[in-house]
Amino acid sequence: xxxxxxxxxxxxxxxxxxxxxxxxxxxxxxxxxxxxxxxxxxxxxxxxxxxxxxxxxxxxxxxxxxxxxxxxxxxxxxxxxxxxxxxxxxxxxxxxxxxxxxxxxxxxxxxxxxxxxxxxxxxxxxxxxxxxxxxxxxxxxxxxxxxxxxxxxxxxxxxxxxxxxxxxxxxxxxxxxxxxxxxxxxxxxxxxxxxxxxxxxxxxxxxxxxxxxxxxxxxxxxxxxxxxxxxxxxxxxxxxxxxxxxxxxxxxxxxxxxxxxxxxxxxxxxxxxxxxxxxxxxxxxxxxxxxxxxxxxxxxxxxxxxxxxxxxxxxxxxxxxxxxxxxxxxxxxxxxxxxxxxxxxxxxxxxxxxxxxxxxxxxxxxxxxxxxxxxxxxxxxxxxxxxxxxxxxxxxxxxxxxxxxxxxxxxxxxxxxxxxxxxxxxxxxxxxxxxxxxxxxxxxxxxxxxxxxxxxxxxxxxxxxxxxxxxxxxxxxx
Ligand code: MG
Numbered sequence: 317x318x319x320x321x322x323x324x325x326x327x328x329x330x331x332x333x334x335x336x337x338x339x340x341x342x343x344x345x346x347x348x349x350x351x352x353x354x355x356x357x358x359x360x361x362x363x364x365x366x367x368x369x370x371x372x373x374x375x376x377x378x379x380x381x382x383x384x385x386x387x388x389x390x391x392x393x394x395x396x397x398x399x400x401x402x403x404x405x406x407x408x409x410x411x412x413x414x415x416x417x418x419x420x421x422x423x424x425x426x427x428x429x430x431x432x433x434x435x436x437x438x439x440x441x442x443x444x445x446x447x448x449x450x451x452x453x454x455x456x457x458x459x460x461x462x463x464x465x466x467x468x469x470x471x472x473x474x475x476x477x478x479x480x481x482x483x484x485x486x487x488x489x490x491x492x493x494x495x496x497x498x499x500x501x502x503x504x505x506x507x508x509x510x511x512x513x514x515x516x517x518x519x520x521x522x523x524x525x526x527x528x529x530x531x532x533x534x535x536x537x538x539x540x541x542x543x544x545x546x547x548x549x550x551x552x553x554x555x556x557x558x559x560x561x562x563x564x565x566x567x568x569x570x571x572x573x574x575x576x577x578x579x580x581x582x583x584x585x586x587x588x589x590x591x592x593x594x595x596x597x598x599x600x601x602x603x604x605x606x607x608x609x610x611x612x613x614x615x616x617x618x619x620x621x622x623x624x625x626x627x628x629x630x631x632x633x634x635x636x637x638x639x640x641x642x643x644x645x646x647x648x649x650x651x652x653x654x655x656x657x658x659x660x661x662x663x664x665x666x667x668x669x670x671x672x673x674x675x676x677x678x679x680x681x682x683x684x685x686x687x688x689x690x691x692x693x694x695x696x697x698x699x700x701x702x703x704x705x706x707x708x709x710x711x712x713x714x715x716x717x718x719x720x721x722x723x724x725x726x727x728x729x730x731x732x733x734x735x736x737x738x739x740x741x742x743x744x745x746x747x748x749x750x751x752x753x754x755x756x757x758x759x760x761x762x763x764x765x766x767x768x769x770x771x772x773x774x775x776x777x778x779x780x781x782x783x784x785x786x787x788x789x790x791x792x793x794x
Contacts, residue, residue: 317441317442318449319341319445319448319449320441322631322632323427323630323631323759323760324425324427325425325426326416326424326425326426326760327423327424327425328422329370329422329423329424333370333374333424333425335373335374338374338381338414339381339384341381341426341444342379342381342412343381343451343458343459344444344445344448344451344458344459345382345412345428345444346359346381346382346387347447347459348440348443350386350387352440359386359409360388360409361382361388361389361409361410362389362390362400362403362404362429362473363378363382363391363392363412363413363414364391364393364395364397364399364400364412364413364414364476365393365394366394366396366397366413366416366507366567366569367506367507367508367567368414368415368416368424368533371394371414374414375391378412378414378426379470382412383467383468383469383470384461385459385461386467386468387468388470389471391470392476392477393472393474393477394508394531395480395508395511396480396509396512396565396568396570396667397413397570397665397666398480398663398667398668398669399480399508400476401429401663401667402433402479402480403473403480404431404433405663409431410428410431411429411433412426412427413427413428413568414426415427416540416567417540417566418540418541418542418567419541420539420541421540428444433663434664434665435630435665437635438631438635447459480669481512481515481519481669484516484667484669484673485519487670489677489680489682490520490521492677492680492681493522493680494520494522495521496679496692498521498522498560498561498679499522499524499525499557499558500517500522500523500559500560500562500563500676501525501526501527501553501559501563501575502517502524502525502562502563503529503547503549503563503565504526504569505538505539505540505542505564505566506528506529506530506533506537506540507531507540507565507569508531508568508569509569509668509669511531513565513569513668517673525557525559526553527553535567540567541566542565542566542571542572542655547573547581550564550575550579552579554575554577554578555579559577560577560694561575561679562575562579563575563672565669566655569669570656570665570668571671572668572671572672572675573655574675575695576694576695576696577694582695583609583611583653583699583707584652585608585609585612585702585707586611586699586703587655587657587675588604588609588612588651588657589609589611589614589699589701590615590675590685590698590699590701591649591671591674591675592615592616592619593686594678594682594683594684594685595648595683596621596648596649597620597646598619598621599621600619600621600645600647600648601622601623601624601640601645601646601647602615602621602624602648603623603625603658604623604624604625604626604633604651604653605626605627605628605629605633605652605742606625606741606742606745606756607653607745607754607756608623608652609705609707609769610705610752610769614702618686622645626741627741627742628652628742628743630651630656630658630666632742633650633651633658634664637650637664638664641660648660648661655671657671659674675695679693679694679695680692685698686701688701704771705769705771706769706770706772707767707768707769708768708769708779708780709766709767709780710765710766710784711758711766712764712766712784712787713761713762714763714764714791720757722790722793723787723791724757725790726786726787726790726791727755727764729790730744730746730755730786730787731746736753743755744756746779748779750771750775751769751770752768752769752779753766753767753768753780753782754767754768755783764787766780766783766784766787767780768780768783
């Protein structure tokens, strides 16, 4: 697919992302949803957005696109994407989210949700894409507009955030979390979680302190990506407040990353492994992507559970979970080390607020982890069984298609010339037994991501830097 990547469609505002383009995407999605709809009433779609400066403009364009092909629209306003997904599931209607998730402020995008609250499946997404491309080549070609007296109407829904919070509260052990008396430092990064997570954790009985907790599409405090270089303020807040845990979200709050009580970041792979260890049982399966950490491998091994790998991106992981569930395999937890965790029995959707609440359960002593004592625990204690690995991630940008081709060739050559076992599910993963390195193109930005993991930082850096040097060499020759 050219228009939709693994995370929907995203781009720089004014370049790819214009109101006209978003209107076409909405018109295409609405056409597919209209065809899927049966019954005498008009089909309905839910529409929400994150806090981006251009969110309202694009949501207006999306509403126009949807109503123009005959759908009624429930406008939820600013809601975390898991809140839109919960609403879509409850109402049995599809959803359109205007968001660029963790991308910088000048980006925006669209993500489509199916009737079941799960990301739109690939078949429907391909049909939407075909309509969009038909409209791109010639504005006159494309799905029919509804007759003048059958265009849709919009309705504002004011309680979607409240209902989302209550859904999370009902799904966790509130009493245990409240009894633990946790102090939580929150950094929603001026994103959609700013309007839900502070209330959620207060209602869970935590003492809550916040930074970057005003919704603001200029993102004055930090960029939306919840990575350590953007989270120095959260580390300081944890220390100043004596908090038990620091929690940060991305712009649409489907991810949660954590800081320990000393204000240091915790590897996302380590918290994923701890959350998985508490839920996995013998005969279960968990699913992760080809950049999976040895920590999750260890958690699955110790639990007697299977680990299945997919290409990177939550869409691939969700598809594999659905296949396993159809075979009768229980998948209690899955996800990636970037803070995007899935708890399929709760919902087959990433949810930063729910993930963080589940981590607070672990701190409160809910759930058994092999090697960790029962009762109140610290963040460091719950991830201690999964220590002992160092991760290095770096990006190499390109400026042209020719540079991109040279980079990809260099990665293939690097893999061929290595002594490693090579996996090509998605990019090139080179396994060296005690360590691994992976190089793959970003689905959303013009760069190649290089990941490495090893028992020591020196070895992980050596693997990542060797890959980068070969890529740089190829670009300079070019
Ligand atoms: Mg996100």
